[in-house]
Amino acid sequence: MSAKLERLSQHLEKHLGDRLKRLTLALGEVSIEVAAADYAGVMLTLRDEPELGFEELIDLCGVDYSAYGESWQGRRFxxxxxxxxxxxxxxxxxxxxxxxxxxxxxxxxTPIWSSANWFERxxxxxxxxxxDGHEDLRRILTDYGFVGHPFRKDFPISGHVEMRYDPDEGRVIYQPVTIEPRENTPRIRREDTYGDVAHG
Structure with a gap:
């Protein structure tokens, strides 16, 4: 571990104390886990404490851990x-x-870093x-009438509804999915000498 990452870890332990549930150093990166009750306060400390000084939120994403390995026992989202x-x-x-x-x-x-707005949406x-506390929490990628959340592990691959243009009605209509689920195994064709270094 580099001296810089060691110093960051020490600062995190010093300023977060008991609010720090887990600190991990792996592949040259520091990761921490905090409880939902402490989240807003921890993030404010991370931004405002000069020894930490995280003035920029680069990214925020959701994760569904429901199918994360065979031994996962923790929370889902x-x-x-x-x-x-x-x-x-x-x-x-x-x-x-x-x-x-x-x-x-x-x-x-979003009150701490305004860049979190669209990431949280x-x-x-x-x-x-x-x-909680987001001033405009609404869908950003799916349609307004979309049912469900498509990145959840239990969301069906084909979705719940499909839309198509109906020439008789002159508009787009929604209807139940008509696609039959199937398993598609791709065929791979290669030359006989594929991967043979001697034959280029």
Missing amino acids: AAVSHLLSIANNWRLRVRVFAEDDGFPVVASV EAFDLFGIVF
Whole structure:
């Protein structure tokens, strides 16, 4: 581990204390996990504490852990943020799990970083994670009448409804999915000498 990452880890432990549930160093990156109740306060500390100084939120996304390995026993939905400190030249990944798998809710960080606005809307749209305190939490990628959240692991691949243009009505209409589920195994064709170094 580099001295810089060691220093960042020490600063995180010093300023977050008991609010830090887990700190991981892997592949040259520092990741932390915090409880949903502490999330907003931790994010504010990460931005405002000069020894941490994460003035920029680079990314925020949702994650559905329901099919994550065979031994996963934790909560289902998480919001994962990637922070950058330009002043201190380091990065941090922050993960927070929603307490309720049936109705996942975590605090919004848009009052801290305005760049979180569309990221949180995307996580809401695709995973159904509600960001408490977001001033305009509505769908951003799917249609207004879309049913469900398409990045959830239990969402059907073909969806619930399909839309098509009806020339008789002169408009787009929605109808139940008519596609039959099937397994498609692609055929791969290669030359006889594929991968043979001697034959180029």
